[in-house]
Every structure is written in C-alpha cells, then in structure tokens.
Amino acid sequence: xxxxxxxxxxxxxxxxxxxxxxxxxxxxxxxxxxxxxxxxxxxxxxxxxxxxxxxxxxxxxxxxxxxxxxxxxxxxxxxxxxxxxxxxxxxxxxxxxxxxxxxxxxxxxxxxxxxxxxxxxxxxxxxxxxxxxxxxxxxxxxxxxxxxxxxxxxxxxxxxxxxxxxxxxxxxxxxxxxxxxxxxxxxxxxxxxxxxxxxxxxxxxxxxxxxxxxxxxxxxxxxxxxxxxxxxxxxxxxxxxxxxxxxxxxxxxxxxxxxxxxxxxxxxxxxxxxxxxxxxxxxxxxxxxxxxxxxxxxxxxxxxxxxxxxxxxxxxxxxxx
Numbered sequence: 001x002x003x004x005x006x007x008x009x010x011x012x013x014x015x016x017x018x019x020x021x022x023x024x025x026x027x028x029x030x031x032x033x034x035x036x037x038x039x040x041x042x043x044x045x046x047x048x049x050x051x052x053x054x055x056x057x058x059x060x061x062x063x064x065x066x067x068x069x070x071x072x073x074x075x076x077x078x079x080x081x082x083x084x085x086x087x088x089x090x091x092x093x094x095x096x097x098x099x100x101x102x103x104x105x106x107x108x109x110x111x112x113x114x115x116x117x118x119x120x121x122x123x124x125x126x127x128x129x130x131x132x133x134x135x136x137x138x139x140x141x142x143x144x145x146x147x148x149x150x151x152x153x154x155x156x157x158x159x160x161x162x163x164x165x166x167x168x169x170x171x172x173x174x175x176x177x178x179x180x181x182x183x184x185x186x187x188x189x190x191x192x193x194x195x196x197x198x199x200x201x202x203x204x205x206x207x208x209x210x211x212x213x214x215x216x217x218x219x220x221x222x223x224x225x226x227x228x229x230x231x232x233x234x235x236x237x238x239x240x241x242x243x244x245x246x247x248x249x250x251x252x253x254x255x256x257x258x259x260x261x262x263x264x265x266x267x268x269x270x271x272x273x274x275x276x277x278x279x280x281x282x283x284x285x286x287x288x289x290x291x292x293x294x295x296x297x298x299x300x301x302x303x304x305x306x307x308x309x310x311x312x313x314x315x316x317x318x319x320x321x
Contacts, residue, residue, distance in 0.1 A: 022243055024200065025149060025151050027148055028150075028200050029199075031148070033192070039184065039193065043177075043182050047183070047269070057181060068133050072133050075137035079140065083104075107156040110159030111147035112144050112147070114143055114160045114163030116136060116167065118139070118167030119135075119171060139170060145195040146198055155206075162199075201244075203225075204226060204236030204239075205225050205233075
C-alpha cells in the first residue's frame with residue numbers, strides 16, 4: 001500500500017510518480033480488477049462443473065442455488081461494508097472531512113441501486129422473467145464495484161449512469177463467459193473484472209474539479225475528468241487504462257502458471273465422487289443444510305453401489321438429525 005501511494009498515486013511527492021494521474025481511490029484496479037482476473041484464470045483451468053454442459057458442449061439450465069437467504073444476507077453485509085471500503089481511503093487521502101464522506105456514501109448508494117434496477121429490468125426484457133435473488137444480488141454488487149475507483153472525485157448523480165452501465169456489464173460478461181464455456185459459479189468475473197475495469201474507466205471520465213480530495217483544498221490535478229471539461233482528463237484516462245492493462249498482465253503471469261501446476265498435480269479440483277456427493281458430505285461428514293438430508297442421502301446410496309462403512313456413519317448421523 002505504501003509503495004502504491006508513493007509511486008503510483010504519488011501522494012507524498014507528485015513529481016516522483018511512476019505513472020502520472022492515476023485515479024484509484026478504493027481499489028477498482030488494485031482490488032477488483034486483480035481479483036476478477038484471478039477468478040477468470042482459475043475458472044478456465046478448473047473447468048465446468050459436472051452436468052453443467054450438454055453433449056454438444058452448451059450450457060444447460062443453471063444449477064439450483066444452495067441457500068437464497070444466505071446469498072441475500074451476504075449481499076447486504078457487503079453493501080454495508082462498502083461504505084467503509086470507499087470512505088476509508090478518502091479519509092487517508094483528504095483527512096477527516098464529513099462532507100466528502102457523505103458525498104462518498106451517497107454516491108456508493110446511488111451506484112448500487114442504479115445497477116440493481118438496470119439488471120432487474122434487463123433480465124425481465126431479455127430473459128422474460130424476474131431475476132432470481134442471487135442474480136439480482138450480483139447486479140447490486142456490480143454497482144458497488146463500479147463506485148470504487150472514483151468514489152472521492154465523482155458527484156453522486158453520476159452514479160446513476162456509472163451504476164446503470166455496470167448492471168448491463170455484469171449481464172453481458174456473464175453471457176459471454178457461458179458462450180466461451182467458462183463456468184463461473186458466482187459470476188465473480190462479471191462482477192469484479194468487468195465492473196472493475198469500468199470503474200477504472202469511469203473515474204477519469206466523470207471526475208469533478210469541485211470535490212475536495214487533498215487536505216481539504218480543491219486540487220484539479222487529482223479531480224479532473226474528460227467529460228467535465230478538463231485538459232488533463234485524457235491523461236487520467238490513459239494512465240488508468242495503462243495500469244489496468246499492466247495489472248491484468250501481471251496477474252495472469254502469476255496465476256496461470258500456478259493453476260497449471262496445481263492441475264497437473266491434480267490438486268486444483270476435487271475428485272469426481274466428491275463433486276457428485278457434495279463436499280459437505282465427503283469432507284465434513286454431513287450436509288450443510290438440514291433440508292438437504294433426505295435428498296442427499298437418497299442420491300448418495302443410489303449413486304454408490306458399495307457404500308463404505310464411513311457412509312453408513314453419515315447415514316446414521318443424518319437419521320439422528
């Protein structure tokens with residue numbers, strides 16, 4: 001973090017920047033683009049789940065989610081935490097400013113709600129149905145990711161556009177991955193990589209010179225965008241695109257060989273039997289959710305011709321529950 005602040009952002013000495021005019025306040029590039037690229041490479045090497053592709057190699061209907069309540073609850077936990085994610089770096093950069101923190105909180109909220117609504121309506125239009133709660137949660141998280149890079153230099157009303165575009169991006173990238181036969185279980189690539197890149201692009205586009213970002217003073221050097229009439233806006237955009245590209249190349253160079261070696265050593269993916277029966281049964285000696293006991297136990301004994309004594313113990317423990 002210190003290297004990033006000193007060299008990339010140039011906070012301590014602007015003249016010693018490694019890359020000038022980079023805007024990434026809350027990690028749209030350093031966190032989300034990096035994590036999304038890791039997910040993409042890992043999904044490629046792990047391969048699709050069983051029964052996810054038909055004989056022609058096309059994706060079949062989405063597999064059922066395990067627990068919708070936990071998915072939605074987790075989304076709200078992340079949403080609440082995002083106010084700290086976005087406001088925290090701004091406090092470090094600009095000091096304890098209540099106005100700036102409030103601006104960031106409103107902007108974060110607008111991005112999330114706008115993205116969620118756009119995802120909802122696009123799902124109704126394209127899929128002719130209301131999205132599942134888990135997919136709708138991804139639409140909201142997409143907006144939160146879009147808000148990261150420029151959270152301290154963008155006015156809240158621009159969040160309607162930035163979040164709306166993010167809701168469309170997460171749906172487009174998700175469909176693109178299915179066409180490429182890449183099985184992303186929770187759409188981490190669409191949410192973090194797709195919207196992380198858009199966050200890095202939107203920050204230099206919509207940055208506003210009227211927002212304080214440096215020691216309580218107006219500083220156009222750090223808060224000037226292409227669409228707000230700034231001459232240095234294109235430098236912002238070019239620098240953000242450059243460091244985003246370098247981040248993708250760096251992550252791929254590290255993660256791809258790692259996943260390849262793990263796959264060759266058969267350490268990357270669980271065994272076929274474990275995948276069929278469920279990791280919760282094989283690794284933790286019982287189903288994760290009580291309503292799965294009967295179905296999991298029936299499937300287990302229908303699939304396995306010669307159950308082992310260990311499976312018998314699991315069966316007895318399920319009967320006890």
